[in-house]
Amino acid sequence: MTIFRSLRGGLLLESSRTVAACALLGLLAAPLAAHAADSVEQSFVPSGNVHVLARFHDAQPSGIVHLVDGRFVLSFPTSAQTHPGPVLAVWKGGSELQPFPDAAAQKELKSPLGMTVDALGRVWVIDEGVVAGQTEPQTPAIILIDPRTNSIIRRFALTSPVVLPDSHINDIRVDLTHGKNGTAFISDTSQTTHPALIVLDIASGQARRILAEDQSVSAAAGHVMEVDGKLFRYNPDHPQMPQGGVNGIGLSVDSSRLFWSPFSSRRLYSAPTAVLSDPVISESGLSQAVRDEGEVGVVDGIFTASDGSLYMADEERHGVIRRSPDGTLSLVAHDPRLISPDSLASGEASNQPVNSLIMTVGQWARLPVFHDGHDMQQRPYLIVRIDLKNR
Template sequence: MAVCALVGLLGASLSAHASDSVEQSFASSGNVHVLGRFYDAQPSGIVHLADGRFVLSFPTSAQRHPGPVLAVWKGGSKLQPFPDAATQKELISPLGMTVDAHGRVWVIDEGIAAGQTEPQTPAIILVDPGTNRIVRRFSLSSPVVRPDSHINDIRVDLTHGKEGTAFVSDTSQTTHPALIVLDIASGQARRILADDASVSAAPGHVMEVDGNLFRYNPDHPQMPQGGVNGIGLSVDSSRLFWAPFSSRRLYSAPTAIMSDPSASEVDLRQAVRDEGEVGVVDGIFTAPDDSLYMADEERHGVVRRSPDGNLSLVAHDPRLISPDSLASGEQTKQSVSSLIMTVGQWARLPVFHDGHDMQKRPYLIVRIDLKK
């Protein structure tokens, strides 16, 4: 009878599996829709222009690829070189991007391509989307950048400085992250908060990647890692937010003091505010209501931080392998109803797997519908 009872229990458990409860974040949230697929190149940066165009960056620092490195995305896999075909020769590895309050496009160029043996030549590129021309180029050199620098993302504040101030994240290829501050009028740049805890990897940080756990290791990286990566600007440009990649915390500081060349490092460090834990953050998008939408690598989704600091997981999907940069989809002056996001597979690059390419094409562009 005991054997019969056990068989009965086993049969019942097998027949009941279809209705068993699951951990909800492992399933799709249902509001993620694939809009574009790319097989040859991995998109990273994305901006939405006032005229409706979306611009994508296709960096070459990790792997070279055919086609444009900066392009207008016309839906699906259709691309048009931006600002034009001839200008592609002036770009090496475009990465992070932003649009300022005047509608101009600012692009980070890493200045290095895969296999390049010459020193990197990082720069900030300013493009006028009205004329489709590069109107200014700001080269970054020592001591503003180091040999191990990895300039990553950018935000532009037009309320401080004669012509405004640009803030750039230097994630660092090793252990020397910082924020870079560019005075647009003079073209002079400064390196601030270098190696400060607010821009650095958290000691002992452990991250989930493709179902495995890896510990931050600057000597032998097994996953994308480093210091300050995603940065965001409040709607009124009064405050800059940033998050170290190998961390789960968000920080901020007033742009008034960060843009002030007379502010000492002590002043700057004292002005930094720890905004608390948010997740493993890549790209940050600021909505019209001052909410921050953050690409969360570990949750394979997007986290919303409301102006009062409350957090909510607005999207999650197993296809969001390495959620990257965010731009508005449909937006009014008061709200945003959808986000467009690039999805990479950075953790699957050969550099993290003893030379083996673990990527599975295609790379994706997705739309995330937000609840009203």
Template structure:
């Protein structure tokens, strides 16, 4: 079994002191490792960059390592167990092989768990430098109780496009015989949308593809690591895209989402979104614009219905409460392009992908500084949870 060098930690401060200087500086320009909030480095990965993160109720930790930016030869889905990455659900599915695309994991991106604690992932199907092969992009469900695949739903046209970038997903067990998956397609082009998948039947459709809530904002400006950057579809200088961040409300009655190249938060009732008979006009009329937040690549929800926001422009993770107030959970110069985010009962977990440092956004120079960090920060109890 192939192992990846990594550092596992029990406390952020202790690990930061123990890590070599390069690891302490990972994700920074200045090398400053002093945190402005409480967070713990769970692991530091020296190989491929992480994206998706999911934690089961029993505490099992799963990490996704997509291949759309680097067509690496390591596991694309792995369980972090005692400081070691174990290909999951097994090496045959997670490592590169000659098996047909629909029978293996190509490029695991967003991840989540459902209300029964089962693991779900979106396979974006993309290998760097190659077109997406038929059968490669799919929704995958795995039951950690048995470590068996319980669902494989290949995404097909017209729900799937040649330029699709199936980025993240959430699974709602309150709609459909076996649940409904909502997928954010941020697009490798400029055609973002939401994709709705009935897990029992595999029925799927692409929705809100022409709606402002799924599209990148023209002229959008971002400030990343002190650099003001303007969205230019022809010459991107930072990761851009349509519908990207996605999360369910605590009771699964609403889906919250946002384009990557945007600071606005939108939502729609799942009663409407999961209804395959709803027209585009009805769906568009059901979208609620909640106003500005921050630029996000990931959203997560806790049991008190608070939303956690990755805030790459601020080197931070932020929290939006139901009353509309927003606070900083943690801010630190090592939090460079926070990506996948997951809230369990006690902590918020986040992968730091450094995706804005990829060569394609920096004149061909790879500015990433491995190792790539997986961090977590405590959830402060709310009155609803006390």
């Protein structure tokens, strides 16, 4: 050990211990005192514009839409875990819910997931057609609801060969400018390795599967993602995190272009809706029409603002990305409470400038299926508001 000596050269054993202890304390105290002033990587600091609006202890919200009349509707899927209460509901603030379109309709719904509102104000809902523990084949469908009468007005069943046994029907956008009564675009993320887009002609009710397993809808080989501070690699044989192909989809303001992103990827793609909705165009022609819009992030929900910006829930950054019409990217929110940012809706009335976003926050990566049967979720589940002013 180091020997401390007096000025006279004598050994001062006890003094040396005291001095050594003081020196050690000084070494330990200095970094602690200076820690508050240390510079840190800014993404670890919450952006400060995320505000919790609601907490749900029993059911995990996923889809969200803002109706023309001002109401917000939430979906509470049951394909991964069942729960009490409505599966589709008007959110009245806090944790107060009202069954939508009404209480009786809940019996007609199994697992509502992705939703959208079309240009006529109607609500389109993905129903996965399966509940947790179900052994019968799934029966996915698209549900059309008129919010003015609070009633289901049409149901479009999705059957083979449009959907496969391993399909995972996820999200939907509706273009009323192509086809006699419009066209719906649906993402099939796939539970394994067979993702695709599904195109539904609204007038005839006929659906077809396009871009099946195309690179633009598929998981990126070797994709690695951060989940709860850990890294996991895409593995279709033994998933350890939510993964798969095309998930979030978005429509341009004028409905001329569809945007989408595979979940196990960081890229955004798009194609003209005129091409995607045309049943005559070959698969090779469809693939050639797809444009790689570049890297964005690990995207879930996509919301299109009235100025043409795309707001995308970014799972890995635990935040929201804005892609401006010229392709510029910015991170408009990030917060450790955004465990699995999911679906987005405008906080403002229809066709108004977007000054805030309302977003559901999931904990899908903590489900038992990814943790050898252990439930790692930490209730409650959240709905948040993200303020966009000066962002």
